[in-house]
Amino acid sequence: MTPDGLQNPTLHVNPGDRLIVTVTNNTPVGTGGMTINPPNCGDTTMNSSSVNIHYHGTNTSPKCRQDEVIKTLVNSGETFRYNLSFPLNEPPGLYWYHPHVHGIAEHALQGAAAGALVVDGINNVQPAVGSLRQRILLVRDQHVPGNPNPTGNVPSWDVTLNYVPITSPTDPSSSNFVPAILNMEPGEKQFLRVSNSSSDTILDLQYVFDGVPQQIQVVAIDGVPVNSQDDPQSRSVSTSVDMTLATSFSTVTSLATRIWA
């Protein structure tokens, strides 16, 4: 989230593009310190507030200043410039970015430090989505306030949808369950691009209207069009989608007015 409370920026690139990102670590000076053996990239010492950026799922190079997460360290007060080359054959789709300093990545992700990265051109492989309204939805997880023991309707983690909290309990049959709400016109189709940007939460997503899970057509998973070997424009139809950690999928849905996660 930005200092003004806005969403982390959604980055758009085309295959073959160069992406330049300048990162300044404005978090307080961290505790601890572990010297990282050379070759180094950025700082040479890791501490509790070190950051870097992983460009999740992209086919960019694991070299320093590109998608390198093992040696790259940007510490409090430091600025670091990324300069990534996307290959010409990068599949269009939804990707995401997040800090990936080993040992503290979970902490950073549950602090909501993740954003969407879109390789444009999905309508070249799925023309049906070209005219639809798109929504980019990032599900993140975070600590349940008070850290209660998970039991019954008390989940291990709370989740948010584009930073809007989905309050516990997350059981739809509970009387005080509050879903995330997406408004749609009757009969309208929308193109939903969803990323499970949580660190520990596996999702079972449905799109529900009047208590009835609606039909969703999955057009791509992790940037790969479904059924692409048989028919690149085909779509898998279901009423729910399971998402393991760090996956993304794109769906077309109609009729429903609410989604919950």
Ligand SMILES: [Cu+2]
């Ligand atoms: Cu990742």
